[in-house]
Amino acid sequence: MRPFTRSFLTALLSSTGLAGAQAATIKVADPTAFQAAVPKLQPGDTLVLAAGTWRDAPLVLQGRGTAQRPIVLRAERPGAVQLTGQSSLRLSGEYLVVSGLDFREGYSPKGGVIEFRDGAKGLANHCRVTECVIADYNRPASDKDDKWIHFYGQQNRFDHNYVAGKTTGGVTMVIELPTAESRDNQHRIDHNYFGPRPPLGANGGETIRIGLAETSLTNSGTVVEENYFYHCDGEAEIVSIKSGQNVVRRNVFEECAGAVVLRHGNNNLIEGNYFLGNGQEQTGGVHVINAGHQVRGNYFADLRGSGFKGALVIMYGVPNSPLNRYAAVRDVLIENNTFVNCRLVDLAAGKDKERTLAPAGVQLQNNVFYGPKLPAPFAVTADISGLTLVGNRYQAAGAGPTIAGLQAANMISQKSADGLLVPAAKGAPVPALVRPVTAAQAGPRWFRPGPDGLAAPAAGATGAR
Template identity: 30%
Template structure:
C-alpha cells in the first residue's frame, strides 16, 4: 500500500510539473499577452537584449510551493536603459519572483520607480542590478514596497552609483503599511551626494516617510546582512521613520552618513559593523534596543538626540531619545563613543511646515531614561558625553 501511495504522489507531482508552462518573451507586447495565462508554477523568460520603458503589471497568484518566476534568460544580459516615464514592473499578486534583470543608465523622468511591489504577498526581487540610474524628481526611489501587502523580499541585488535617488523605499501612508518586508544580502555602493538644494532624498534604504504623523505605524521590516560602502547620498544612509523594525548584521564602510532612527519606536539595531565614515548610529524615538554593534574609526559612534517632544503620544518633528537600551557595543578609535544629548536647543523655526507637521520648533527635551551599560571602548578620546 505504501508503494502504491508513493507512486501516486510521484505521478501527481510529475503531472503538476508538466502542467507548469514556460513562456519566452522578446517585447512588452508579448509579455502582456502572456500575463492573463499565468498560473502557479509558470515562468516567464525575458530574452537577452536591451529594453526600454515597459509597463508590466502582474497580478497573478502563485503559491509557496509553486511560485511564478519572471527571469532574465541569462542574469545580467537583460538590460533596461534610457528614459522612463512609468514603473517598468509592478507586482500586485502573490508569490511572484523577479530575477536577474539589470537596470542601467535609466533616466526616471517622473516620480515613480523601476519596480514596485504594491499590495503584494510573498513576492521577491532577487539578483537584480541597479547601475548608474538617475532620477529627475526628488524623493524618487528605484524600488518601492507599498500598499497593504506582507512578507515581500528584496535580496542579493546590487545598487551602484545611482544618482539623486533613493534606492529602496518601504512606503507608508495613513491607509497602508506593508508588513514584514525582508531586505537582505544586498550591496549598496558608490552613491554620490544628491544635487537637491536641501540635501535630502539620497537614502539607500528608507522605511517610512513621515515620522511626525506616521511614526507609530509598525512596519516590522527586517534589514539584515547588507553592505553599504561609500554611500554619500545624504546624511541618512538608512532612514527609519516607522516602528518595530530590525537592523541586523549589516556592514557599513566609509559612508558620509549614519544609520538613523529619524522617527518611530521600538526598533532593534544589533550586530552591525561600522568602519570609517562620518558617523555610526543616530537615535530619536522611544524603546530602541542598540546592542552588539562594532563601531570603529568614526568621530561619534552613537548619538542620542534632543527632541521637540517625548514618548509615543506626543507629536514632534523630532522625538527625544528615551527608554532605549544601549548595551554591549564595541567602540574603537573614536573621538566620542556615546554622545547623550546632541542638537540641544536646535532651532528649526522656518525649516519645516508646522501646519503639516504640528510640532514645537526647538529641540529642548533632553534624552531620558536610557539604559547605557556594558559597552567597551578602546582608543577613544571620550567614552561618553552627557549634554
C-alpha cells in the same frame, strides 16, 4: 489486482481532472509578447525574457502563485537581459519571483524603477526580487524626487541585488506605510550591495527610508539584515527609521558619510552591525531619537563624523513634539557595543531653544570605548542624569568623566583574523570579531562591481554563473 503505482495514480488523477496543471516555461522576446503572456500565467509557471536589450519596457507582472508554486519571471541568463531607456517593473499579486534583470543607464519616467504594487490595481504580497542590478538609472537632474524602489504590501523580499550610482534627489529605497494593508509588513531586505551614492547636498538622499513622520507611530516590522553599504554618502541618514518595530542587524557600513538614524517611531532594534569608517571624514554610526529602542552588539571603528554624524549620538527632545520634529529619548537600552578610535560619542546632543528635554531612562551597559589617543571616551555637553551606566569600560588619553558605571581600563588591542582592531583588558581573552557580510558575499552572484564599488557600463553581459 493491479498495484497502485505512482504513475498509475497520476494517470488516474489526470483523467478525473484532479491533478495540478503542468507548470509551463514560456519565453518571450519583446514587451508585446510579455504583455500577452502575463494574463495566462498559472502557479508554478516561469516566464523567461530573451537575452538582449529591452528598451522602453514597462513590465507589469501580475498573478497569483503559491508558496510551493510561485510564478517566476527571470532573464534567459542572469544579467543577460538589460533593461534600458524608460523601463520599469511592477509586481502585483502573490508569490511572484523576479531574478536576473539588469536595469542600466535609463530611468523610470513615472514612479519607481521597481514597485511592489501596480498603482491602484493591487499590492504585492509574499513577492521577491533577487539577483538584479539597478545602476546609474537616474531621471534628468531637474527631477527632485526620483525614488528607485518602493515597497508596499506584506512580506516582500529584496535580496542579493546591486543598487548604486544614484545621483538625483529622492530616497533610493522606501518602505511605504500609507494604509493598513502595508503596515506590520515583515518585509525583508538582505544580502544586497548598496554601492556609492554621492552627496546630494539636501534632504532626500537616504539609501533606505522606512516610513514617514506622518505614519511613524505605526509599526512596519521591516528587517534590514546582512547588507553591505559602501560609500552611501547621499545625506546624514543612510538608513532612516520613521516607524516602529523594525530590525537593522548584521549589516556592514563601510566608509559611509552618515548614520543609521532612529528619526521617528519607537521600539526598533539595531544589532550586530559593523560601522567601519577607515578614518574617512563624516563617517557615522547610530543616531538615537524616540523611545523603546535597543542598540546592542554593534562594532564602531575609526569613525570621523562630527555633529549628528557621531559614532553614537543620543538626542535632546522637543516637549510635546509634533510628529515631524524630535520626540524625547526614553527607555532605550544601549549594551555590549564596541567603539574603537571614534571621534565623537555624544550622550546628550542637540540641546537648543526648541530641544529642551534631556534623554531619560537610558541604560548604557557593558560597552567598551577605546581611543588611547582621544582626549575623552565621549562628550558630555548637557544633562545626562537620565542615563544609567553599568559595567562600561574606557581607555582614553585624558581622564574620563567621573560617572558611576564608567571605569578606566588598561586595554591592549590586536587585529582579528578579519583585520579588525579588537580591544581587551590585559590578560583577558581577545574577542573574535568577524564581519557579518563582505562585499563579495553581497549582491548578485553574476555581477561584481569595480574596486570603487561602481558598475562598469553595461556591455553584453553573459550571465555566466
